[in-house]
Amino acid sequence: MTAMSEAAALGDRLDRLPLSSFHRRLVIALAGMILFEWVETYAFAFVAPALKEQWGLSLSAVALIAGVSQLGAFAGGILGGYLADRVGRRRTMLAFVSIYCAATALCVLVQSPWQLIVVRCAAHFGAQGMAVVAIVVLTEFVPATARGRLQTYKVAVGSLGIPIAAWAGYFLVPQWTWGWRLVFGLGLFGVVFAWMIRRWVPESPRWLASRGEFAPADEIVRSIERQCGMDPRTVPAAEPSDPAPPVPALPVSAPPFSAPARPRIAELLVGPDRRRFLVVATMWVTGLLAYSSYNTWTPTLLSETGLDLDDTLLLSAALATAAPLGALVAVPLIDRWDRRRTQLVLGILTAATLLLFGLVRAPAAVLVLGCVVSLLFQMAVPFLQVYSAEVFPTRIRALGSGTANALSRIFNFAAPMLVAAVFSGLGYTAVFTFLAVLSLVGGCVAIAFGPGTTGLSLEAATTPNDSRTAEEPVLS
Secondary structure (H helix, E strand, O other): OOHHHHHHHHHHHHHHOOOOHHHHHHHHHHHHHHHHHHHHHHHHHHHHHHHHHHOOOOHHHHHHHHHHHHHHHHHHHHHHHHHHHHOOHHHHHHHHHHHHHHHHHHHOOOOOHHHHHHHHHHHHHHHHHHHHHHHHHHHHHOOHHHHHHHHHHHHHHHOOHHHHHHHHHHHHOOOOOOHHHHHHHHHHHHHHHHHHHHHHOOOOHHHHHHOOOHHHHHHHHHHHHHHOOOOOOEEOOOOOOOOOOOEEOOOOOOOOOOOOOOOOHHHHHHOOOHHHHHHHHHHHHHHHHHHHHHHHHHHHHHHHOOOOHHHHHHHHHHHHHHHHHHHHHHHHHHOOOOHHHHHHHHHHHHHHHHHHHOOOOOHHHHHHHHHHHHHHHHHHHHHHHHHHHHOOOHHHHHHHHHHHHHHHHHHHHHHHHHHHHHHHHHOHHHHHHHHHHHHHHHHHHHHHHOOOOOOOOHHHHOOOOOOOOOOOOOOO
């Protein structure tokens, strides 16, 4: 059995497993960590109006704080992806979780805007490095038929961080001058889930196999099979009617294997995966630019239209509450419909709603349309996350997905200043027209140039046949 066929057989064993307590613990640990990462990430949007008043910040200064934080996320996404492919998923994730927790603690203690810039840059560095690896880890452990669904559950739990940050901002920020410190401090609860990751999340067998480490990979898969109530010595055939004998477990002794070269970013630009990288990078850049700008700027822009701080925070908290519902709505769709077509449909609906949102001023209309926008944005997040990890081979999966994600962060560095300039020069409505256009781009690019992945094994989804559609599954 060749190294490639052994790796494929190992992936096949993971894909045939029934969902079990192992998969539930995996989702809980990763989703809980993402939840508090999102609390910290979006906390600034809900404390910015208060900091603007207390520290006498201009709109440009608020944009600078929000923008510079994205530099940390950019560096974290690229380095996290590189290290995950180079030294391992688990080790990299734990390192970035530690950085995130330390930086979050420092956010509570800052005394000036410059200090806040530095520690939030570090917090975004750790959070983004952890987040890009978490997407890949869940993708590589979960069976193909449930890959999107469990990724969506992770997003649904993680997106609770947005309303938690929003409602904490509403109840805490107006009460005390130091209430915003409590909002930042909520991110420290992520320490609990960092411990769960250390205890419950093993190294990815697919990554180990890509390095030629078949013995430890086989042992991890055997352990998961036992947790799923299956005999580690054999696994069932792909189809119940298949008369072929069960596929034997991998031998612990592997044939000679040449370790792969170090992952390099240049491979994403000139190698056979260039097209996939450009598609995914475009989807991340435009999608996150629209989503992040909407979440970051809506509270401040609403306050600029004449609403007082309490009304602004209340409306913003109500809008954020709709976010987790969007991920839940995506659950029955993500493994059934072609991810590319769904991204396009969601982009069209989001763009139309954003255009209407930019035209209204009445609080009731803002509330209804804003909730719909939040729901649609959050529906799109799990589709983008799982798709960006599915299209790359294991050897560069984290680097490809993480770099595409990181590029969206570097564009977000300029986005706050760009939004401020659009608002100052063209007005409130123009901002949401700009976001509407961005929302359309990702789905159009995916449907025109992206490969199909829905329902395919990771090994089949990363074959270089970009013309294959998701409706034509290939068995590994």
